[in-house]
Amino acid sequence: MTGWNIFPFFAVATIVLAVVASVLALYKRRTAALTLSLLAVGVLTLFVAMLWTSLERPPMRTMGETRLWYSLFLLVAGVATYARWRFRWVLSFSTLLSTVFMVINCVRPELHDKTLMPALQSAWFMPHVAVYMFSYALLGVATIMAIYYLVKRDEKVLPAIDNLLGGGLALFTVGMLTGALWAKQAWGEFWSWDAKEAWAAATWFIYLGAIHLRLMRPKGVQKFCILLIVAFLSLQMCWYGVNYLPSAEKSVHSYNRNN
Amino acid sequence: MTAGTKNFTPRMVLATIAALLFGAQWLFGEPPLWLFAAPMNLLAGVLWLAVIYEGYRRRTTSKAVQYLLSAEATYMALAIVAIVAVVLGLQSEPASTSWPVVGALLFAQTVLSLVILRGWRNERGVRWRFLIIHFGLWLALMSALLGASDKQVLRVQVGSEPTREALNEQGEKHFLDYELRLENFVMEHSESGAPERFCATVAVDDKVVDIEVNSPYTVNFGEDIYLVSYTAEGCVLQIVRDPWQVVTTIGIAILLLGAFVLFMKGFQNRER
Numbered sequence: 001m002t003g004w005n006i007f008p009f010f011a012v013a014t015i016v017l018a019v020v021a022s023v024l025a026l027y028k029r030r031t032a033a034l035t036l037s038l039l040a041v042g043v044l045t046l047f048v049a050m051l052w053t054s055l056e057r058p059p060m061r062t063m064g065e066t067r068l069w070y071s072l073f074l075l076v077a078g079v080a081t082y083a084r085w086r087f088r089w090v091l092s093f094s095t096l097l098s099t100v101f102m103v104i105n106c107v108r109p110e111l112h113d114k115t116l117m118p119a120l121q122s123a124w125f126m127p128h129v130a131v132y133m134f135s136y137a138l139l140g141v142a143t144i145m146a147i148y149y150l151v152k153r154d155e156k157v158l159p160a161i162d163n164l165l166g167g168g169l170a171l172f173t174v175g176m177l178t179g180a181l182w183a184k185q186a187w188g189e190f191w192s193w194d195a196k197e198a199w200a201a202a203t204w205f206i207y208l209g210a211i212h213l214r215l216m217r218p219k220g221v222q223k224f225c226i227l228l229i230v231a232f233l234s235l236q237m238c239w240y241g242v243n244y245l246p247s248a249e250k251s252v253h254s255y256n257r258n259n
Numbered sequence: 260m261t262a263g264t265k266n267f268t269p270r271m272v273l274a275t276i277a278a279l280l281f282g283a284q285w286l287f288g289e290p291p292l293w294l295f296a297a298p299m300n301l302l303a304g305v306l307w308l309a310v311i312y313e314g315y316r317r318r319t320t321s322k323a324v325q326y327l328l329s330a331e332a333t334y335m336a337l338a339i340v341a342i343v344a345v346v347l348g349l350q351s352e353p354a355s356t357s358w359p360v361v362g363a364l365l366f367a368q369t370v371l372s373l374v375i376l377r378g379w380r381n382e383r384g385v386r387w388r389f390l391i392i393h394f395g396l397w398l399a400l401m402s403a404l405l406g407a408s409d410k411q412v413l414r415v416q417v418g419s420e421p422t423r424e425a426l427n428e429q430g431e432k433h434f435l436d437y438e439l440r441l442e443n444f445v446m447e448h449s450e451s452g453a454p455e456r457f458c459a460t461v462a463v464d465d466k467v468v469d470i471e472v473n474s475p476y477t478v479n480f481g482e483d484i485y486l487v488s489y490t491a492e493g494c495v496l497q498i499v500r501d502p503w504q505v506v507t508t509i510g511i512a513i514l515l516l517g518a519f520v521l522f523m524k525g526f527q528n529r530e531r
Contacts, residue, residue, distance in 0.1 A: 115455040118472035118473065121472070166525035167525070171518075177511050180511055185473055188483060188497060190504075190507055194353075199344070202344035212337065217330070247348060247350055
């Protein structure tokens with residue numbers, strides 16, 4: 001049986017590779033870090049493939065399977081961002097998050113059989129969520145640097161803020177659009193202004209405002225940084241704040257209630 | 260012209276239009292979307308684009324077009340749409356087809372159209388990154404705006420007897436040009452009792468198909484059947500007719516490509 005029982009071996013191998021890669025990245029050993037990261041992705045992909053074969057269906061039906069995809073996509077997003085943008089810390093971050101999900105899968109095997117509700121059983125689910133998580137991380141770091149700029153007025157952080165905003169907003173857009181395509185498949189509407197969708201749209205347009213301000217008024221750095229903070233606050237509403245709004249009572253995104 | 264009047268006048272015009280839109284909503288309720296069902300939406304769309312194009316050609320003389328092409332109009336459009344989104348996000352019954360919302364989206368789309376006309380190429384050639392991102396959004400938004408009037412959502416209670424009777428969102432009866440009959444309904448539960456899989460086997464006229472959550476059946480071009488609920492007598496199917504969905508999907512695909520380009524290239528290298 002090549003199922004969950006052998007997962008801990010793959011998890012340990014993946015985590016070791018990813019942790020070593022993260023440390024190498026911190027010490028600017030870029031090629032080695034990328035190679036080991038890709039190996040980590042490869043090992044975890046191999047397990048997904050084996051699980052898929054042994055289950056004889058796509059592994060997208062249980063909580064455990066969802067967490068498996070999270071850990072894989074987070075690693076992939078980390079390598080892609082590191083390969084492209086060279087942030088030294090990014091592999092440490094993706095490794096940490098990914099490890100959390102792998103450890104959960106190791107210590108709570110009962111999740112492997114806990115079935116997702118039918119609405120969530122979709123190939124869009126994992127990329128939609130994993131891409132969002134990663135974009136939140138990039139935009140979060142951009143916000144911290146924006147605050148740093150407002151306090152210290154240090155021009156050196158601006159290129160990093162630009163890159164984080166570009167990458168973060170690109171991933172946020174992917175999360176939103178995969179969500180729209182999935183919504184069409186699940187409910188028949190691309191967009192229904194459900195509370196979470198509305199706040200995602202608000203967040204997206206505020207970030208677009210920030211990018212346009214940066215492009216069209218390169219000197220308006222202070223406004224730009226303030227806008228980044230406003231956008232990130234809106235992002236908090238979109239992420240978990242909506243759960244506390246009365247408008248979310250009927251939300252199609254409230255999966256964590258009633259079941 | 261002084262800076263004061265330059266900023267003041269367009270804002271006053273926008274504020275007046277906004278007041279009129281809120282007034283219209285208060286006086287007449289929702290805008291009459293049904294008036295714009297095909298072919299009226301196509302006609303209105305062509306007319307709108309013609310006006311935009313003609314306006315763009317007169318950009319050197321028209322103050323209105325100059326404003327719409329200004330940086331301020333771009334910020335204004337983005338801010339207005341963001342505010343609309345926040346308001347909709349606070350409403351438990353989002354008024355997404357109200358006069359102010361439609362007006363805000365039309366304004367944003369007008370600004371976007373003009374900006375694309377001006378910026379899609381420069382003296383060094385086509386600005387692909389700009390064009391892909393802006394045109395993808397433009398196409399998705401355009402199909403959503405023009406297609407809204409052609410969209411129909413119907414619900415059918417399906418049981419073992421064949422039926423053609425469907426209800427729209429207002430509860431009005433519609434008759435389908437095909438018959439639906441439930442052959443079989445499967446509900447699988449996991450060991451914990453949570454529902455794991457719903458599957459309705461439905462005869463559409465004589466063709467037998469499986470319809471599941473996340474797996475609708477396409478009965479005609481732009482017409483899909485979704486499984487939404489089940490009852491003691493059978494199940495509830497939702498029929499969504501949206502002939503524009505292909506255009507929306509293409510717009511989303513182009514915008515996804517734009518997101519990929521943004522991820523790879525970033526935005527700080529100015530092309531202009």
